[in-house]
Amino acid sequence: MAFNDRVFGVLLIVLAVVYGWSATQFPEPFGGAEAVGPETFPLLLAAVLALSSLYLILRPDPDDPWPWSRTGLELIIAVVVLVLYALLLQPLGFIISTALAVGTLCWRMGATPIKAYVTGAIAGVVVFVLFNFALDLSLPLGLLDFLEVD
Template sequence: MTFNDRIFGVLLIVLAVAYGWGATQFPEPFGGAEGVGPETFPYLLAVVLGVASLYLIVRPDPDNAWPWSRTGIEMVIAVLVLIVYTALLQPLGFILSTLLAVGTLCWRMGATPIRAYVTGGIAGVVVFVIFNYALHLALPLGLLSFLEVN
């Protein structure tokens, strides 16, 4: 059913527009510097998502059907995990909320709980270090704010 891909494509375009609009809400960098700023990556993601969405609308898969079986349930769980992740990002901080989100998603995909949450913890720490120290883009520490180096 090509109709399913088209519905999904329209929903993803709405998400891309909302994501791009959200990027415009970032405050201006100090000194009005132009170039790469905190909004650059979200703009890039919004454009890629928009193009991919248009592709789904223009060239849908003719044999596509909604996954109402276990796969559909897992997709709903993944979306709920990501919604909870965004809600916990500020209070728990990036590292802990990423540990929980990535760990839960890995576990749902078949990893043992220990391996899943170790993977989530490693992912949280590695991405935090890359963003904070290599890219100089601050991510929230939340409950781990005692680790902050001034």
């Protein structure tokens, strides 16, 4: 049903806006404005999500009914997890919020809770290290602010 795709597209646009807005709340890196800052990658993701959502709204699949079964519930859970991730990114920091989001999504896809959250923690640390040290882009530490090296 085309209506279901359009509703989901609108919800994903809201998610893209919230995620993009939260990315603009990152603190400016020391040394002034840079062309590529910590908000660049999240803003690109928000733009891709918004464009994909527009496609769902403008060109919905007429044959797909909304999955009100377990699949529909899992989709709603995934959207809630991603919205919470965007909202908690600044206060909790990148590593903790990424570990929680990736862990929860892995768990919902069938991994055992321990394996899911270990995967989330590894993903959070690896991406944080990659961005902070390889790309020289600072991500928020949040609760782990005591780890910041001057």
